[in-house]
Amino acid sequence: DAGITQSPRHKVTETGTPVTLRCHQTENHRYMYWYRQDPGHGLRLIHYSYGVKDTDKGEVSDGYSVSRSKTEDFLLTLESATSSQTSVYFCATGASANEKLFFGSGTQLSVL
């Protein structure tokens, strides 16, 4: 998994609570991404980062925020979790803008 660690691996939370997922990489990759994976929708981009403190929205960014204060860490926050955010979340990294991405093992989030 190219030195990508996602935490937690599993989480169950209640509607309306804040949740933060963490992605940590040891590859010194510049680019980092958060995707969610749902049956029938495949993988969809939530947010991405192209450097420390440089982030932008992806296809399904509503209800999510991100932060990247250092190269190795990319945090995904659900300010007030909803049941529609129940999903598997994957972090990915890339060394350059036009090369393959490496994925972490995922975080399974259930919002009850």
Added chain:
Amino acid sequence: GESVGLHLPTLSVQEGDNSIINCAYSNSASDYFIWYKQESGKGPQFIIDIRSNMDKRQGQRVTVLLNKTVKHLSLQIAATQPGDSAVYFCAESLANNAGNMLTFGGGTRLMVKP
């Protein structure tokens, strides 16, 4: 791990046969294409990639074909093995300085019969 894609298209092949997985992509301007393999409970794993200036690229037991005229991508796996059983995703992108934002297809489940 959670089952992803409960209603995925499924390709069932006999061990030792060749497999061909097809993908239609959406953006004619995309210049980079990639295939990933995903096993249950794991993240997508890179298999092979190809750029738009190529029609074919070969790896170890895998070949990717790109037909830009009809926006079609295929993955060929030679001598399919039980360990090849997984969900396979194609992805496309038009990279810029902000990163490589991959757009994924829905996936195909490959089942290898011993």
